[in-house]
Amino acid sequence: LPETRTDAAMSELVPEPRPKPAVPMKPVSINSNLLGYIGIDTIIEQMRKKTMKTGFDFNIMVVGQSGLGKSTLVNTLFKSQVSRKASSWNREEKIPKTVEIKAIGHVIEEGGVKMKLTVIDTPGFGDQINNENCWEPIEKYINEQYEKFLKEEVNIARKKRIPDTRVHCCLYFISPTGHSLRPLDLEFMKHLSKVVNIIPVIAKADTMTLEEKSEFKQRVRKELEVNGIEFYPQKEFDEDLEDKTENDKIRQESMPFAVVGSDKEYQVNGKRVLGRKTPWGIIEVENLNHCEFALLRDFVIRTHLQDLKEVTHNIHYETYRAKRLNDNGGLPPGEGLLGTVLPPVPATPCPTAE
Amino acid sequence: RSFTMLARMGEGCRTVPLAGHVGFDSLPDQLVNKSVSQGFCFNILCVGETGLGKSTLMDTLFNTKFEGEPATHTQPGVQLQSNTYDLQESNVRLKLTIVSTVGFGDQINKEDSYKPIVEFIDAQFEAYLQEELKIRRVLHTYHDSRIHVCLYFIAPTGHSLKSLDLVTMKKLDSKVNIIPIIAKADAISKSELTKFKIKITSELVSNGVQIYQFPTDDESVAEINGTMNAHLPFAVIGSTEELKIGNKMMRARQYPWGTVQVENEAHCDFVKLREMLIRVNMEDLREQTHTRHYELYRRCKLEEMGFKDTDPDSKPFSLQETYEAKRNEFLGELQKKEEEMRQMFVQRVKEKEAELKEAEKELHEKFDRLKKLHQDEKKKLEDKKKSLDDEVNAFKQRKTAAELLQSQGSQAGGSQTLKRDKEKKK
Numbered sequence: 001l002p003e004t005r006t007d008a009a010m011s012e013l014v015p016e017p018r019p020k021p022a023v024p025m026k027p028v029s030i031n032s033n034l035l036g037y038i039g040i041d042t043i044i045e046q047m048r049k050k051t052m053k054t055g056f057d058f059n060i061m062v063v064g065q066s067g068l069g070k071s072t073l074v075n076t077l078f079k080s081q082v083s084r085k086a087s088s089w090n091r092e093e094k095i096p097k098t099v100e101i102k103a104i105g106h107v108i109e110e111g112g113v114k115m116k117l118t119v120i121d122t123p124g125f126g127d128q129i130n131n132e133n134c135w136e137p138i139e140k141y142i143n144e145q146y147e148k149f150l151k152e153e154v155n156i157a158r159k160k161r162i163p164d165t166r167v168h169c170c171l172y173f174i175s176p177t178g179h180s181l182r183p184l185d186l187e188f189m190k191h192l193s194k195v196v197n198i199i200p201v202i203a204k205a206d207t208m209t210l211e212e213k214s215e216f217k218q219r220v221r222k223e224l225e226v227n228g229i230e231f232y233p234q235k236e237f238d239e240d241l242e243d244k245t246e247n248d249k250i251r252q253e254s255m256p257f258a259v260v261g262s263d264k265e266y267q268v269n270g271k272r273v274l275g276r277k278t279p280w281g282i283i284e285v286e287n288l289n290h291c292e293f294a295l296l297r298d299f300v301i302r303t304h305l306q307d308l309k310e311v312t313h314n315i316h317y318e319t320y321r322a323k324r325l326n327d328n329g330g331l332p333p334g335e336g337l338l339g340t341v342l343p344p345v346p347a348t349p350c351p352t353a354e
Numbered sequence: 355r356s357f358t359m360l361a362r363m364g365e366g367c368r369t370v371p372l373a374g375h376v377g378f379d380s381l382p383d384q385l386v387n388k389s390v391s392q393g394f395c396f397n398i399l400c401v402g403e404t405g406l407g408k409s410t411l412m413d414t415l416f417n418t419k420f421e422g423e424p425a426t427h428t429q430p431g432v433q434l435q436s437n438t439y440d441l442q443e444s445n446v447r448l449k450l451t452i453v454s455t456v457g458f459g460d461q462i463n464k465e466d467s468y469k470p471i472v473e474f475i476d477a478q479f480e481a482y483l484q485e486e487l488k489i490r491r492v493l494h495t496y497h498d499s500r501i502h503v504c505l506y507f508i509a510p511t512g513h514s515l516k517s518l519d520l521v522t523m524k525k526l527d528s529k530v531n532i533i534p535i536i537a538k539a540d541a542i543s544k545s546e547l548t549k550f551k552i553k554i555t556s557e558l559v560s561n562g563v564q565i566y567q568f569p570t571d572d573e574s575v576a577e578i579n580g581t582m583n584a585h586l587p588f589a590v591i592g593s594t595e596e597l598k599i600g601n602k603m604m605r606a607r608q609y610p611w612g613t614v615q616v617e618n619e620a621h622c623d624f625v626k627l628r629e630m631l632i633r634v635n636m637e638d639l640r641e642q643t644h645t646r647h648y649e650l651y652r653r654c655k656l657e658e659m660g661f662k663d664t665d666p667d668s669k670p671f672s673l674q675e676t677y678e679a680k681r682n683e684f685l686g687e688l689q690k691k692e693e694e695m696r697q698m699f700v701q702r703v704k705e706k707e708a709e710l711k712e713a714e715k716e717l718h719e720k721f722d723r724l725k726k727l728h729q730d731e732k733k734k735l736e737d738k739k740k741s742l743d744d745e746v747n748a749f750k751q752r753k754t755a756a757e758l759l760q761s762q763g764s765q766a767g768g769s770q771t772l773k774r775d776k777e778k779k780k
Contacts, residue, residue: 036417037417037443038416038417038441038443038628038632039443039628039629039632039633040443040446040632040636041443041444041445041446042632042633042634042636043394043446043448043636043637044386044389044390044446046634046635046636046638047385047386047389047637048382048383048385048386049572049574050637050638050641051381051382051385051386052382053572056381077376078372078376079372079373079374079375079376080372080373081370082370105367106367106368106369106370107367107368107369107370108369108370108372108376108378109369109372110372110375110376110377110378110379112379113378113379113381113382115381116367156652156653156656156657157653158649160645239391240391297376297377298377301376301377301378301380302377302378302380303380303384304384305378305380305381305384306381306384306385306388307384307388310388310494314493314494318490318491321489322489322490325489326489
């Protein structure tokens, strides 16, 4: 194309391909000064009331080798028996041959807020002798939930509230070896960090001293960076400077959280605390000097819960949807895209949304 | 009620008690904070005849003076004028859009008066739908232009609704939340007003017009909303003038027989309107627009385009074809544009070529002309030269002849000359 023409001239020459829809409104804002109270700020209360009425969904997945304390941690996080511990399984049940996906939902209520919490357990992950591609069933499950949501969204007569089974948060348990990440850890996080929010945690952190912990964390952070693994909160989704500073601190100093879980209570200094009793002392789960459980809890539940859901919905889900609609899922044209048989999950990572 | 709520949520899930404070009760705050940082949108449509005080009411409701010129009665057709304003109260930022009809009710033939309004509302739904159907979309930052509430201004005749009002409201009631209001209510006396309200309500009911009902399912607002529903349509007065009444400045209208105070509930329903519209039900109006009116529009539009949901066992629904079609359309457009540009290029090249040829031709012609001119000049000069040469030759000849004559003459008549000279001397 000749470069001598300006764009203006171009648009004159090339006619509009299709008439634009008649939207007469141009959002040209005029700042108006308010003289006196109107009551616009009551919308916050109105909105709050409505959301409390509908309740919330939250779906959290735990991934890690067996014995790392996954169920205990989730139970500690939500202060209830929302996850069934492996040790309570029937002795005759063997370790599953492949990775299984077990989703169990409970309804919990606090301060008038109702939450349907679904804990998705992944027994069998990393437990085989040959663990090649053991993340695939997990990736498949995550994509299946996106698919389910998409199917509902594309319906002509849609439900008022589409049931949300998408995984909002995936806690990945790192074994506290003190050395470095295992190849399995890296492979899993590399694949999955593109489709779901991953929060890496160092499990059973009571086996490390403070120095060991600090060094291990630094090494893990470095390794994740070197391998291009973006865990939640991802840098590219920081909305503004305030977010960025807050999240930078978490990303560069606190994460990955070194945690200890427990559902037993002990008496310490006249108070009943959650802890682990050892011959050499009681490890207080919620004591920040002992472990970072409280940081993890505050991060996931008290400050970033809504954000985890929004990033899942606005970014991961949208990425899945865009790829799905663009590719037709690899099916030949004419065949139903959103058919009953799920087409093979693309092995290549999804392109991240701009 | 909480039991049924849990049952609906859980769908088979057990409820588990918590052994301590977890902290997810901060979730509504987390959600609200996100909305606050993004800001809110609220879009009001004012439908009513010219001169019923639509702009004044908006100024009064939002305690500010929005810019604008009062309309004339001479509009050839109904148009819609829309303005967007940024308002802020404490930490809440609101993008308020006010759309007003211009020229409504002024024409002699009002059969089509409702059409521009319906088209406008549909256009906003359409814009949202288009965004929703996009492959790469950004719904969470999309500026929502859908109309959340329609304030229908009824003229204070005191008798009944005009047929234009009934027709228009009937066309709008499935597309937007309608709140009917009696405008310039200071023209009606109190007793007339009660009768007027009853007449209007019964006419709306008998014509099957669905106006917006303030929701009564939330126990915290059920009572006030229920009471307010009975006061519809609200009789309102707007004023941007403030007068001193007692020791306070109030919005009012002064007449010789007394002063009408806008915010006095005994004088008019303005306070009720503000309460219902903004302070209690703004969020519900937005929600109803999205979950009811928009969904209806979307369903109708998609069915119109020929798509159906099919049951999950048989072949899946063909809404996917929309995406196929869109993608193909997009590719087709690109190809078409490319083709057009190529053709345009070829065309331009041809034109340029023709231009250059033309120029070349001209140059040739010019050259030929000049050449001819030059040749002519040359010829002229040559002719002149020739004639000059001829003259010179002739002169030379004459000169030679003259010299010859002179030399002959001087020998013969040389003495004569001398004699003559001598005689002269004598």
